[in-house]
Amino acid sequence: MPFKRPAISHETSSGCSSRHSSTSEVPSKRPKTNISAKIYPHVKLYIVQAKLDGPTIAELFSLAERTCAGLVSDVEDADVVLTSVTMRRRFERHVPWDVAKTKAIVTPSWLRDSAEEGKPLPCEPYVALQDLRDETLANCPACDKYPCDCEDTDCEYPAQAYPSPPTSSTSPTERISSSSDTPNPDDDTPAPDIPAYLLAPSPPLPTDFMRLSHTSRYACQRAHPLTCPNQKLALELDIIKKGRALEGEDRSALSYSRAISVIKSYPHLITSRRQVEKLPYLGTKILGLVEEFLDTGRIAEARGIASSERFEALTIFSSVYGIGPSTARRLFALGLRTLEDLEVYYGVEKDEPESQLVELEHKENFGSDAKVGLGETWVKIALGLREDLAIKIPRDEVEEMNQVVMRELNALEPGCTSTIVGGYRRGKPESNDVDIVFTHPDTQKVKGLCKRLVNRLYERDLSNFHGHNPLRTTHWDSLEKALTVFILPQSSPFYTGRRRRLDLIFAQPEVYWCAVIGWWV
DNA sequence: GGGCCTACG
DNA sequence: CGTA
DNA sequence: GCCC
Numbered sequence: 001m002p003f004k005r006p007a008i009s010h011e012t013s014s015g016c017s018s019r020h021s022s023t024s025e026v027p028s029k030r031p032k033t034n035i036s037a038k039i040y041p042h043v044k045l046y047i048v049q050a051k052l053d054g055p056t057i058a059e060l061f062s063l064a065e066r067t068c069a070g071l072v073s074d075v076e077d078a079d080v081v082l083t084s085v086t087m088r089r090r091f092e093r094h095v096p097w098d099v100a101k102t103k104a105i106v107t108p109s110w111l112r113d114s115a116e117e118g119k120p121l122p123c124e125p126y127v128a129l130q131d132l133r134d135e136t137l138a139n140c141p142a143c144d145k146y147p148c149d150c151e152d153t154d155c156e157y158p159a160q161a162y163p164s165p166p167t168s169s170t171s172p173t174e175r176i177s178s179s180s181d182t183p184n185p186d187d188d189t190p191a192p193d194i195p196a197y198l199l200a201p202s203p204p205l206p207t208d209f210m211r212l213s214h215t216s217r218y219a220c221q222r223a224h225p226l227t228c229p230n231q232k233l234a235l236e237l238d239i240i241k242k243g244r245a246l247e248g249e250d251r252s253a254l255s256y257s258r259a260i261s262v263i264k265s266y267p268h269l270i271t272s273r274r275q276v277e278k279l280p281y282l283g284t285k286i287l288g289l290v291e292e293f294l295d296t297g298r299i300a301e302a303r304g305i306a307s308s309e310r311f312e313a314l315t316i317f318s319s320v321y322g323i324g325p326s327t328a329r330r331l332f333a334l335g336l337r338t339l340e341d342l343e344v345y346y347g348v349e350k351d352e353p354e355s356q357l358v359e360l361e362h363k364e365n366f367g368s369d370a371k372v373g374l375g376e377t378w379v380k381i382a383l384g385l386r387e388d389l390a391i392k393i394p395r396d397e398v399e400e401m402n403q404v405v406m407r408e409l410n411a412l413e414p415g416c417t418s419t420i421v422g423g424y425r426r427g428k429p430e431s432n433d434v435d436i437v438f439t440h441p442d443t444q445k446v447k448g449l450c451k452r453l454v455n456r457l458y459e460r461d462l463s464n465f466h467g468h469n470p471l472r473t474t475h476w477d478s479l480e481k482a483l484t485v486f487i488l489p490q491s492s493p494f495y496t497g498r499r500r501r502l503d504l505i506f507a508q509p510e511v512y513w514c515a516v517i518g519w520w521v
Numbered sequence: 522g523g524g525c526c527t528a529c530g
Numbered sequence: 531c532g533t534a
Numbered sequence: 535g536c537c538c
Contacts, residue, residue, distance in 0.1 A: 321533085322532065324532045435534090483533080483534080519534090
């Protein structure tokens with residue numbers, strides 16, 4: 001069950017890297033020297049000349065010669081059609097609609113960028129006519145579709161590199177069958193069918209890591225393995241980043257974040273400054289730190305920060321939910337240093353029974369107490385939770401949590417589906433919290449569902465469940481979310497009694513996959 | 522030298 | 531200010 | 535701290 005097949009073809013330290021480096025050290029360079037292998041050796045191209053000026057046409061013809069099997073004069077013979085025409089009416093004056101449906105119809109940039117990158121690119125960003133989007137994707141020569149028959153077979157990706165692909169997180173098919181096959185006392189009516197577009201593809205669409213550029217400015221294009229070849233460097237920089245954040249130097253912290261992200265997406269072991277000085281977000285200062293690391297295996301500034309009493313205290317303080325850098329600094333300035341200091345300061349009774357905490361929460365959420373001092377009450381609760389929340393959650397327990405919640409949700413509103421996102425979806429073997437995105441095919445039924453579920457979970461609480469913080473925020477008028485603390489029922493084989501952070505996100509069916517994709521950066 | 526993601530409580 |  |  002953990003995984004069926006690797007879904008992400010990311011780099012690992014073994015196997016692929018040599019091949020990778022030998023074929024495309026820097027993708028954006030030298031399409032010219034690569035004469036032996038055309039990027040699209042089997043693709044026949046047709047160019048719609050309308051709206052293109054002379055020089056552009058010449059350029060495209062030249063590019064076509066270098067990258068494709070050739071140009072064809074009859075559009076019927078083509079695999080791919082290049083056009084700057086985006087209006088269906090006008091396009092139909094040049095290519096019959098029925099013919100167009102059998103091709104990939106893309107903008108000229110697709111060819112330019114392919115040549116620039118020196119490798120096949122997916123058509124998706126270059127779809128010329130939105131009316132032919134699906135057909136274009138289906139006919140895209142860059143093996144965007146499934147099954148993928150392109151040449152990733154010579155690169156063995158060790159299965160261990162994938163704790164579990166994102167697919168196992170979705171597996172709505174399993175959820176559905178289990179929810180309809182399993183007798184559910186609360187649910188008389190069978191779950192309605194869920195439209196295919198709300199279900200994850202099974203088996204999953206493969207991701208071609210070779211297509212991703214490590215020089216990209218965009219984080220969403222920087223797929224990277226869980227532990228990268230330059231992990232130690234990344235961790236060292238991360239110390240400085242955290243230090244900056246704790247000291248309130250947000251801008252600097254942001255720069256370190258970006259630099260770390262870029263380094264994590266760089267698939268080779270860094271051995272020289274020259275190797276990485278072209279990468280975005282690596283500037284004077286950080287390149288200097290990289291160089292220092294290459295020379296000495298460490299970064300003095302990071303060592304200094306990591307070993308400072310201040311950093312240690314601020315880190316512990318801000319690990320408490322509700323305490324951020326600013327409050328942490330204030331507490332430190334008051335002379336506090338340890339968790340015990342915090343407990344005294346916030347008046348946490350050591351043997352305070354949990355029921356008291358529940359009461360507190362309840363009052364906090366539903367009571368009429370003034371909002372005065374709410375922050376402090378929160379911190380007091382969070383201090384009690386801290387120990388539990390510091391314990392990571394294994395993947396199978398994450399899945400169990402999803403199942404339990406789905407059981408309650410489908411009892412409430414049959415036909416819902418869910419995808420576990422967050423760290424789990426990124427393949428982490430253990431999670432700090434659990435994020436689940438839900439939807440229902442019926443837009444109307446999604447409205448208010450978040451609150452209903454939280455209320456139900458809270459009612460079911462009676463010993464096993466612990467509803468918390470039923471704050472419901474509407475987002476874009478369509479996303480509702482709830483931040484909760486969850487305990488598995490004692491009947492569950494995974495029951496530990498530990499409280500877990502659980503975020504519930506409800507999306508309208510139209511934006512469901514956007515929410516899934518967008519929940520993490 | 523100005524701007525850095527954003528929305529909400 | 532803190533969290534997602 | 536880096537980018538434009």
